[in-house]
Amino acid sequence: MNDVHVRIGVLFLALLGSSGCASYTTPGGPVDLTGIQSADIQELMSREPAAVFPASLSFARVQSPTYRSMTAETFGSGSFLVVSNREFMTDATLETMSDWEAVHGIAPLTRLLIPASLDDIDDLRTASARLKADMLIVFTLDTTFRVDGKSIGPLSVISLGLMRDRETIVSTTASAVFVDVRTGFIYGVAEATASETQTTSAWGTVNAADQGRLSTEQQAFDDMLRELARTWKGIVAEHR
Numbered sequence: 134m135n136d137v138h139v140r141i142g143v144l145f146l147a148l149l150g151s152s153g154c155a156s157y158t159t160p161g162g163p164v165d166l167t168g169i170q171s172a173d174i175q176e177l178m179s180r181e182p183a184a185v186f187p188a189s190l191s192f193a194r195v196q197s198p199t200y201r202s203m204t205a206e207t208f209g210s211g212s213f214l215v216v217s218n219r220e221f222m223t224d225a226t227l228e229t230m231s232d233w234e235a236v237h238g239i240a241p242l243t244r245l246l247i248p249a250s251l252d253d254i255d256d257l258r259t260a261s262a263r264l265k266a267d268m269l270i271v272f273t274l275d276t277t278f279r280v281d282g283k284s285i286g287p288l289s290v291i292s293l294g295l296m297r298d299r300e301t302i303v304s305t306t307a308s309a310v311f312v313d314v315r316t317g318f319i320y321g322v323a324e325a326t327a328s329e330t331q332t333t334s335a336w337g338t339v340n341a342a343d344q345g346r347l348s349t350e351q352q353a354f355d356d357m358l359r360e361l362a363r364t365w366k367g368i369v370a371e372h373r
Contacts, residue, residue, distance in 0.1 A: 161200030163275035191266035272309035307357035325356030
């Protein structure tokens with residue numbers, strides 16, 4: 134083999150290697166919604182419901198302080214942060230929730246209302262009070278990845294590109310809690326889990342990999358929304 138052929142072969146191998154070096158970073162973690170309560174057990178047990186019906190609702194999505202994803206815009210620091218863009222709470226979603234029985238209206242907590250330092254859920258209650266909301270919905274997403282049976286943690290790197298095909302299971306648990314803005318009383322919770330089995334061969338690009346994540350999160354969120362509606366129906370029946 135002459136020098137020209139050798140150089141061509143080396144160049145081909147270099148290009149082959151560079152085309153397979155793309156990687157996808159998994160998103161950050163969720164928030165333990167019970168862990169951002171500032172009160173001790175005795176104080177929590179003494180709280181009473183004070184919302185009036187029809188009730189005005191506010192909502193916020195919270196994630197761990199280190200949360201990152203390709204699509205989320207985040208705000209705040211401390212014990213948790215708030216995802217400030219509405220990835221899943223579409224206008225159609227808000228219209229559906231506005232049609233729930235005994236709902237006066239629903240609105241997101243925005244950057245203008247949320248303090249930069251977020252220590253516990255009371256910071257979100259204060260922001261909700263500025264909206265004159267009666268009740269606050271706080272929700273979080275916990276998305277995990279398993280590649281060939283091995284768990285991949287938050288903010289971990291998954292290699293993409295030219296490699297052997299691997300089975301990847303993406304799972305998301307969406308959790309939410311109804312909180313009384315005036316007292317911090319917990320009215321109820323809702324939770325749903327969705328999972329999807331994919332293969333790394335379908336993840337030719339970082340965007341394709343992230344679409345797999347978004348698809349699973351959307352399904353979990355939609356299922357959680359149905360659970361929220363059932364929980365809300367029970368809240369109205371008991372407290373109205």
